[in-house]
Amino acid sequence: MMTCKQVSKGSAYKYYGRQVVVGDGRRPRGRSLEEAQAEAGVPPGVWMGRALLAVGLVAGARVTEEQMRNLFGEGLHPDADRIVAGRLAAGDSPAAAARAARLGYRIQKWSGNDLVFRPPGSVQALWALGTPPVRRLIEDIHTRIIGEVLTEAETEHLWVRVGGDSTVQRARAGVIAARFRHYENRDGMPLLHDHVVLSVKVRRQDDRWGTLHTRSFLEYAVALSELYNQRLMEEICRALDLATVPRYPTAGQRPVMELAGIPEQLIDWAATRNKATMQRLKELADQYQKGTRQPLTTKIRQRLMARASHETRPPKTKTSWPLPALRARWRDGAVALVGEEVVDNLLRLARLAAAAIRTSIRTAVDVAAAALEITAIVSVHHGGRFRHRHLLAEARRYLTRTLHGHPAPPHTDTTITAAAIRDHCIPGDPPNPDKPTPLAYRTFTPAWAPTSPRGSTTPAAHRIHHRARAEAARRTALARAETQQKPPVRQQEHTPQAALQQLPPAPSQAPGGRG
Structure with missing residues (x-):
């Protein structure tokens, strides 16, 4: 990050x-x-x-x-x-x-x-x-x-x-x-x-x-x-x-993509600062909800997270260690936690887990489906009003989540973002022909929802990820149903006669010329 x-x-x-x-x-x-x-x-x-x-x-x-x-x-x-x-x-x-x-x-x-x-x-x-x-x-x-x-x-x-x-x-x-x-x-x-x-x-x-x-x-x-x-x-x-898998360190929040096969004990072992911060965040969140009787929104949670991180920050040590000494000390701690065999075979464990995951990865990116999904997710996270940067960030999360570490073709993120704006978004601000607004400053709303005040529909922080994923799944199902309900293309449109009708008129021939 x-x-x-x-x-x-x-x-x-x-x-x-x-x-x-x-x-x-x-x-x-x-x-x-x-x-x-x-x-x-x-x-x-x-x-x-x-x-x-x-x-x-x-x-x-x-x-x-x-x-x-x-x-x-x-x-x-x-x-x-x-x-x-x-x-x-x-x-x-x-x-x-x-x-x-x-x-x-x-x-x-x-x-x-x-x-x-x-x-x-x-x-x-x-x-x-x-x-x-x-x-x-x-x-x-x-x-x-x-x-x-x-x-x-x-x-x-x-x-x-x-x-x-x-x-x-x-x-x-x-x-x-x-x-x-x-x-x-x-x-x-x-x-x-x-x-x-x-x-x-x-x-x-x-x-x-x-x-x-x-x-x-x-x-x-x-x-x-x-x-x-x-x-x-x-x-x-x-x-x-290797390959990646989602990990959910915080209930209701977006997942963190981690390397498959790395034991969770080792991930938590290194994250000493995170454990202290999350414990303090829980205390601050409880105090906030008891004092205000209001749900903990994403924005409030971010502010409390910053406060929790600051309050749990330990003083800096005056003793510095070179990297070889640090690695020796880290190895001793990891061996005590998960055993020497696991530590010595960490890369092999990760490769073994990745081999199983790669058999089910779809490496082709469906840009249309991705554009619809990221628009639905962003609209929930940002109360129905958002900008280009929100879609771009979500497009990159989509690629990280769905490809599991397989490289995406160059510019796929920007292609998905452009498709989302073109197919599923409408301008949220009145256009000004005399002074066009740069893309970075334009506001959008989803094409299927009316413009609403920013944040008016933002759910509580502990439910927002699940609600966003549910909205994305619902919109995807609706789009698939609409595609299936369209009348089939008539066969004659694919015949040579139908194709001939689409050709431009042939140039006029001189008298006596070849037909």
Whole structure:
């Protein structure tokens, strides 16, 4: 999955400089970034993004402390110190030298967005307990899929405000991002995850630097997260001959797709943070319902989940362990839980389960059926009013759920989304011919339901997934019945005579010419 939170200049940036860059541990005072990362056993941060060339950086180059401070602490060019020194040496005034190091206007509050990518629990278990080649393979796929997600983000979902009326316009493709890899959670349990800190500095269409319209970007965070989930599991299953199955960690909520054959004890064993969070969430949900006597909606549940996660967050340890030491400790814990034979044969167990699943997988995608199903599900989850991003995210969930790790053909997700909008949706807002609304901002309603206030039909959180699936099944059955009730095509329409009637008139012949 991928989560996202904003990074402010100043205090939030200092948090990243002290802890995130050194594996979520605590960086000793006076210790250089390189020394602290080496002691923590985490690789150095690296640069990524298409806009690196515009600031003289190279993808994969090491992120330095000065570059982090300049870009995310002040919103300046990553090499602002070098630029200012060069301009001063050339005779520029201090003010002119400072302007040369700026990337557009000064940032007001937010300097970046922290995208955190982490595989599901079964992948974490296989990564932590598998052989070194399996571990490296999972890490390589994880890195590559992060790159794919970032490519979509920087080519499809970058917007800036320009002009005196703050008109929202598409930005030029390209971001500046720093990626930091971590190996464990706050409890020292396996949690492969990467922080991709994305600068808000992007280029406008006139090639000047502007500031990312963050709200528009964050609106597509769920769709980007589902892209990561889909592509990660596809590539891992393809490389290791595995398959996925749904797992329902929370009753009434959407399933999480996990690798088949990985024992649930190992998935739960690594998820120490999740267990504490879910226990606190149950307490908060009970308090809310007793105090308000209202059902727990999805939106309220999300807010309580964020609070539960924050309240159960343990303090960060000051002790850092290199990955080989962590893997040895994890193996001891897993062996004590499920036995040495299970741990040693984890990949074989997963392949055995996958072989049984693959015999029943339908690898062909019925776009029409998928479009109807995702529209029905989204209409229930979002109270009958939704946008393109909701359909796109659901299309990716559909592919992940139905193909069980088999790779979907390229662009199948966008094809399903387009079919859903074309065949099963109607505009929810009046059209404006003078100023067409971008697709990302258009509101839709399902073609079979009247427009209703947003959220008016949203069921309680513990029932919403079952109700959405039931609505999808009902709509699919209705569509199938309508198809079966259509009168059969008359046979003569398929005869040569009928086909001849569909041909355009033949060109006129000259007298005496051939017939």
